[in-house]
Amino acid sequence: MMNVIQSIADFQDELTKWRRDIHAHPELGFEEERTAKLVAEKLQSFGLDVQRGLGKTGVVATLQVGNSHQSIGLRADMDALPILESNQFGHRSKYPGKMHACGHDGHTVMLLAAARYLAESKNFDGCVRFIFQPAEEGLGGAEAMLLDGLLEQFPMEAVFGMHNSPGMPVGKFAILSGPMMAGGAYFDIHVDGKGAHGAHPSASIDPVIAAAHITTGLQTIVSRNVAPTQPLVISVTQIHSGDAYNVIPQTAVLSGTVRAFSKTVLAMAEERMGKLAKSIAAGFGATAELDFRIRFLPLVNQPEEADFAADTAAELVGQENIHRDFPLIMASEDFSYMLDNCPGAYINIGNGDHAGSQGVHNPGYEFNDEILALGASYYARLVERRLVREGPQDA
Ligand SMILES: [Zn+2]
Ligand SMILES: [Zn+2]
Structure with a gap:
């Protein structure tokens, strides 16, 4: 069972193109100039209000629909790693020693795809903040955005993040209530x-x-x-x-x-x-x-938001495909700083367990384009389920 949003899935070819373009042009933390420009231009073309330069290279876009004061933040990361890519496919890194080996290229495109869909469908009432953060890989990009006034300039009642998980089959999600990552x-x-x-x-x-x-x-x-x-x-x-x-x-x-x-x-x-x-x-x-x-900081999910995230994912792939009691993850993630300042939850999405698939931070790792539409649908449904529109819906 896969209830991916059809009008997002219809763009699969284009999303794959975007993802591979970003993959071929990896930028290290706080150097995401090309990526931020690409992200900002796309968001503007969807009709969103875009601000650049938060946390140096971060981008925040706002989409207000209706008059409700309800708000939600969705966050993706944009930075690559100092790794020499060993993949030989056509869209491998053009910059020796830099590589999207953590799938942030995919995270960025999933959030862009959700933004485009939500800007078109407008099937919610409230305010969405799309947060594209720099420098997740140990350089403090989330904290930099917070210090630049992320939550004051762009208030949000809850914030949600996601990471791909190699080795977990496509169509599965994993989440923990409370402490989840070290x-x-x-x-x-x-x-x-x-x-x-x-x-x-x-x-x-x-x-x-x-x-x-x-x-x-x-x-x-x-x-x-x-x-x-x-x-x-x-x-x-x-x-x-x-x-x-x-x-x-x-x-x-x-x-x-x-x-x-x-x-x-x-x-x-x-x-x-x-x-x-x-x-x-x-x-x-x-x-x-x-x-x-x-x-x-240790990454700690708020129980209420963790349940909401898990239920949203379950609607897409079925309850049986949501691990709600995933083992603790020793890796770290700086989305923890956002969760330290705002309620929210972080979820893992299966990147596939096909033969030869590599873990993140491996020179042979590759984000799986098959999950672009699913991840984007998850982000989009978080918004539609959280910022519920009162009154009659469009048929
Ligand atoms: Zn990483
Ligand atoms: Zn990562």
Whole structure:
């Protein structure tokens, strides 16, 4: 069962063209100039009121129908990732080292398609805010839009977001009431030692040795400092030190990410990481400083809006295709900042589980054009079901 809105599905070929065009021209966070222009021009051509430049490259469009003061926000993200695409199809990235490997090209087109449909059909009463945010991938685009006055300039009673989910079959949705995705921090640990000739280690304070011990030491926070029932991830993803075969370097830098579902656990991790880094380094005669920056809050769905989102999706694909008790997701998502300031819900839409399909952030990942009309229908039905028009409907 797939109750996709027919007049959206009728544009499948055009939507696919839009999506592939954006895919071929990926832009990193806060650099989405081409994408924002394309989005703004399309929204204007649908007759919407468009404002650019919110959160640097963000775009917000407003569609008011009727006199009702009811309002709803729908949000998509526009940024790509610093990944060298390995796909060989015709619409692969034209920019080496940049790639839409998270499907934000698809999210953008799904929301554009919903905007076009709603501007034409006008089968609701109230105000819709279409939010195209920049820099979701760790650069704080949602927060930047909020700091630029998103909710003051464009008031909305609830806001809804969506992400594609590779490995989940087409026609399925997943959502959780309450905490759904982890909050996350980025960190750097600067280790200072004393450089020396590579053949004279006793003349050095080796920052490489200290960095290696800190890297393994950090893993004990997960195994020893947090309750086994509380999810926590600490990943050192970069170790940088040295430039030569025969020089013990002066410094080393460790970097990585931390994920958890509560602010308390994040704070505990920060405190333990700082202490461990300092004292392990001190044991070797070196020093270490932790720089810990929370980049994502845990994503928490409001129960009422989560139910509304799930019911809306169920109307499209049937109750049996909605996972309402999806496992917690360790990845992060900066839509959490919008949900921290406005009621709302975030849902996952199946991107397909076909052979060879890759996860997000993989160089072989591809957004599935088959779900464009379904995702757009979901956005459109959220509006029509939330901003219900009183009185007789058009036949
Ligand atoms: Zn991503
Ligand atoms: Zn993403």
